[in-house]
Amino acid sequence: MPNKKQKLKIFQTPRGTHDILPQDQKYWDRIRTVSQTLASYYGFERIDTPHLESTDLFLHTVGPTSDIVEKQMYSFKTRGGDALTLRPEGTAPIARSYIENGFLNLPQPVKLYYRGSFFRHESPQRGRYREFHQWGLELLGEESAIADAEIFQVCSLFLSELGLKDILFYVNSVGCRECRPKYRSALSGYYRSRVRGLCKDCKRRYKDNPLRLLDCKEEKCVTVKKSAPQILDHLCEACKNHFTVLLEFLDEIGVAYMLNPYLVRGLDYYSRTVFEIASTYVAASEPEVAREALPSINAENRNAGDEKKEEDEEENVVTEVPIKEEKAGKEPLALGGGGRYDYLVELLGGRPTPGVGMALGMERLAYAMKQQQVKIPASSRQKLFFVHLGELAKKKSFKIIEMLRRANIAIAESLGKDSIKSQLKLADRAASEYALILGQKEAIDGTVIIREMSSGTQETVLQEKLIEILKQKLRR
Numbered sequence: 001m002p003n004k005k006q007k008l009k010i011f012q013t014p015r016g017t018h019d020i021l022p023q024d025q026k027y028w029d030r031i032r033t034v035s036q037t038l039a040s041y042y043g044f045e046r047i048d049t050p051h052l053e054s055t056d057l058f059l060h061t062v063g064p065t066s067d068i069v070e071k072q073m074y075s076f077k078t079r080g081g082d083a084l085t086l087r088p089e090g091t092a093p094i095a096r097s098y099i100e101n102g103f104l105n106l107p108q109p110v111k112l113y114y115r116g117s118f119f120r121h122e123s124p125q126r127g128r129y130r131e132f133h134q135w136g137l138e139l140l141g142e143e144s145a146i147a148d149a150e151i152f153q154v155c156s157l158f159l160s161e162l163g164l165k166d167i168l169f170y171v172n173s174v175g176c177r178e179c180r181p182k183y184r185s186a187l188s189g190y191y192r193s194r195v196r197g198l199c200k201d202c203k204r205r206y207k208d209n210p211l212r213l214l215d216c217k218e219e220k221c222v223t224v225k226k227s228a229p230q231i232l233d234h235l236c237e238a239c240k241n242h243f244t245v246l247l248e249f250l251d252e253i254g255v256a257y258m259l260n261p262y263l264v265r266g267l268d269y270y271s272r273t274v275f276e277i278a279s280t281y282v283a284a285s286e287p288e289v290a291r292e293a294l295p296s297i298n299a300e301n302r303n304a305g306d307e308k309k310e311e312d313e314e315e316n317v318v319t320e321v322p323i324k325e326e327k328a329g330k331e332p333l334a335l336g337g338g339g340r341y342d343y344l345v346e347l348l349g350g351r352p353t354p355g356v357g358m359a360l361g362m363e364r365l366a367y368a369m370k371q372q373q374v375k376i377p378a379s380s381r382q383k384l385f386f387v388h389l390g391e392l393a394k395k396k397s398f399k400i401i402e403m404l405r406r407a408n409i410a411i412a413e414s415l416g417k418d419s420i421k422s423q424l425k426l427a428d429r430a431a432s433e434y435a436l437i438l439g440q441k442e443a444i445d446g447t448v449i450i451r452e453m454s455s456g457t458q459e460t461v462l463q464e465k466l467i468e469i470l471k472q473k474l475r476r
């Protein structure tokens, strides 16, 4: 026992992590259900890879000059001396798995989906976490633009099925091994005489990876970028054709997109198509949403200034970095991104295999659903609420609940509460369609009352007929 003078340590979630609370689970469940149903319908199979991978896997693929590798990986040496990293993204591990498990021998393309936690040592802000969740699709073994279009299609269907409005895809092509080096030298040529006016990070990017100059959000760098050569003017015929075909598909399937000739995305393994998905929804007034679910805007497009914040951070500082309030809800909210990675498998020592994929941030999706006040279809559990009255009824409760479970009919209850008023209040709060009421008389008679919550009408039915009657009612 600590003595009274000793201050008890109050434990909190580690900085940049968060609990997903019961009241938010309905959004997460919906995201999981809709993504799973759609992905399976389109032939994507679930894959789960470990949270830990060899550090080299990411160094090799994501690229040494990417933000992820430069500053965001949780890497450590095990007692046995292995260099491991908590996965910061999902595509490289899937490419590793594709090779390791001989997926090449399966009929191509191999279509996979995943979801889970990812880890990046970022400056935590609302919507930018150190442990966050993504769900994603990967399609390996198909080079043609129809594969890219399928990823856009499933992603766009998912967002509309979720009930989200005002979704916009920003699209670009970053070319291939043939045309990208030529663009890179055109870009370097353009920046050569302007490098002095750039931020500290960009001065380094100019040397290490000029394409990443286009990622910077510093005002002075954005001004310089405005007249920079555009990659679309430098694509080879094959890349131009691939991109044109993709845009034709997007027009056909009715995906709302906008060309962004300066979109390169931070990771080295992308080739040809790259895209980002944003919600442009602006709420008339921001609804009350849980603090932990309120994301910062375009969190992954960090500024150079963040590095300073990062240095200032102490692990035990719990104050949040404030978001610029005037921007909240007014700038597009980055929901996800993706692209083609035709050299990734080869880079990892596999036979050259094209691929394309995308990942959506689940925290951002849950936030957007709240922000847009999306209605979530009632789960079957919410449709029925069990209410008991009196000691005998309480004793018989489990029998009725078990009867329902065996018939696969979900029901909520609050067996610890004895007052009918408070139980009916809970049924009401859970937006239940029906309350099943078991009182002393019903317990003796072998009956149960079905009360329609909206109208308050009630009928008494025999317990042995209950399942049959409920099935009819719930089907309606």
Ligand code: AMP
Pocket (backbone or CB within 6 Å): 089, 120, 122, 127, 128, 129, 130, 131, 132, 133, 134, 299, 300, 334, 335, 336, 337, 338, 359, 360, 361, 362, 363, 364
């Ligand atoms: P990326 O893997 O960087 O392309 O990110 C894809 C999506 O994952 C982003 O658009 C966000 O929705 C989400 N995301 C990325 N990083 C974070 C983070 N640190 N915290 C929360 N969500 C994130």
